[in-house]
Amino acid sequence: MNLVWRTPELTLTFALDDGPVRLTTGTEPGSQPLVEVSALGYGRSPGTNRHVDTILGRRLRYVTHEDAGSTLRIVQEDADTGLRVTSVFEAGAGVRAWSEASLTRPGELVLDFLSSLVIGLDSVDADLYSAANDWMAENRWSVQPLRAGGVPQIVRDPHYPVSKSRHAVTSTGSWSTGERLPVGVLVGTSYALGWQIEHNGPWHYELGENRRGGYLLLSGPTSQEHQWTVRLTADEPFATxxxxxxxxxxxxxxFAALTRQRRAVRKRRPVDDRMPVIFNDYMNTLMGDPTTEKLLPLIDAAAEVGADYFCIDAGWYAERDWWSTVGAWQPSTTRFPGGLGEVIDRIHQRGMVPGLWLEPEVIGVDAPIARELPDDAFLTRQGIRVAEHGRYLLDLRSPLARQHLDDTVDRLVADFGIGFFKFDNNTMTGPGTDKGGTSLGHGLLEHQRALLDWLDACRRGIRNC
Known part of the structure; x- marks a missing residue:
């Protein structure tokens, strides 16, 4: 039995019988399960570094599905463990997908991998387009045959094992584009597809070969790559x-379809329709050293050429070298003899919206506020604050950390009429935090999700944000 689901630009065919649900690029359903999931006590067979061939993934069976037009939910269960996995699909220019896992009965299961999406491929004789990334060398796209990477040509014979290798691309820590972009395009003789992983933290994708063709697997954090596990119960579900x-x-x-998909999933705001021009004083200008004397002529010049927003970048809060002392976000008195308000007033007078730079997730190790906030407000490992590059990192799961940021934003808006914030992040978290008994990777995942929740709350609470 097949399930055919159509979106405006995409038709997906799922095989629902003879084992776990499968999705493929070809006309035949193939053998690759739609979901790969492993847990402590339930690994892979055969054992490899690949995240396919999972015992639980192979044991999942179709239960039901719900087609709501623009959303499809496919439910599978493993009768022995009570594991239930729901694959969710949202229609756009392509499809957005994730997995939701829970238990149907009392007990617990410690997951160490759960895919967001796995798709079977007709063949791995294809070209892979991917991009390396760095601060000063962004978007370095390249193309190579998949066979030239981690997917060697091996004889397909029942008497020989299938390939145990893969082409894997992984990002670690809190910089989701620190070294690689979470985007790829694969072009074969019978298909062309693209993907993106939509997460502000760790992610992983891999491609490999099997006896019926190959597979593309997309996921967030994993145990093997990111020290991630999560305890699953009937009352504590998990979503990738x-x-x-x-x-x-x-x-x-x-690539055109990827662009349309990004526009489809993006949350648009009224300000986006105006497409305002924003001048920021950092790059090749003040470079983190703003003063009243330097800013006033810049403000006038930006207004003359038609800028709508003027953003004062890093340094507005510092009396001296500021890297390890950030965190209180109070205006400098030495940089602005007449007060920061004098500069902000000039921006208003010239008909522009004033903006400020903030790095909200960090507190400098030498900042007085670092001693005022308790350890619970920070990312910790084994009870010790994570310190990187002269900064501690706030844990946005903590109400105290969140209140500190709420108070900061509210004060700057109330005192100066700030209408634009440029949020930066110059410090990496490493693998995460084990505070509260979580795995390092899951602590980081929860923090990154809490950060997005805080940003959404800012948008709801501040007009036009």
Whole structure:
């Protein structure tokens, strides 16, 4: 039995019988399960570094599905453990997908991997387009045959094992684009598809070969790559990070579909329709050293050329070298003899909206507020604050950390009429936090999700944000 689900730009066919649910790029359903999931006590067979061939993934069976037009939910269960996994699909220019896991009965299962989406491939004889990334060398796209990477040509014979290798791309820590972009495009002789992993923290994707073709697997944090596990119970479900999948006829049509998908999933605000011009004083200008004397002529010049917003970047809060003392976000008195308000007033007078730079997630190790806030407000490992590059990192799961940021934003808006914030992040978290008894990777996942929740709350609470 097959389930065919159509979106405006995509048709997905799922095989629902003869084992776990499968999704493939070809006309035949293939053998690759839609969901790969492993837990302590339930690993892989055969054992490899790959995240496929999971015992639990192979044991899942179709239960039901719900087609709400623009959303599809496919439910599978493993009768022995009570594991239930729901694969969720949202229609866009392509499809957005994630997995939701829970238990149907008392007990617990410690997951160490759960895929967001796995799709079977007709063949791995294809070209992979991917991008390396760095601060000063962004978006370095390249193309290589998948066979030239981690997917060697091995004889497909029942008497020989299938390939145990993979082409894996992974990002660790809190910089989701620190070294690689969470985006890829694969073009074969019979298909062309693209994907993106939509997470502000760790992620992983891999491609590999099996006896019936190959697979593409997309996920958030994993145990093997990111020290991630989570305890699953009937009352404590878990949802993976979302991913997007698009298809096309060739490379360019896939990239075009990815662009349409990003526009479809993005939350638009009224200000986006105006497309305002924003001048920021950092790059190749003040470079983190603002003063009243330097800013006033810049403000006038920006207004003359038609800027709508003027953002004062780093340094506005510092009396001296500021890297390890940030966190209180109070205006400097030495940089602005007439007060920061004098500069902000000039921005208003010239008909522009004033903005300020903030790095909300950090507190400098030498900042007085670092001693005022308790350890619970910070990311910790084994009870010790995580310190990187002269900064502690706030844990946005903590009500105290969140209150500190709420108070900061509210004060700056009330005191100066700030209408724009440029949020930065110059410090990496490492693998995460084990505070509260979580795994390091799951602590980081919870923090990153709490950070997004705080940003959403800022948008709801501040007009036009």
């Amino acid at each position: 990070v979302p991913v997007s999948l698009v298809t096309g006829t060739d490379r360019d049509s896939v």
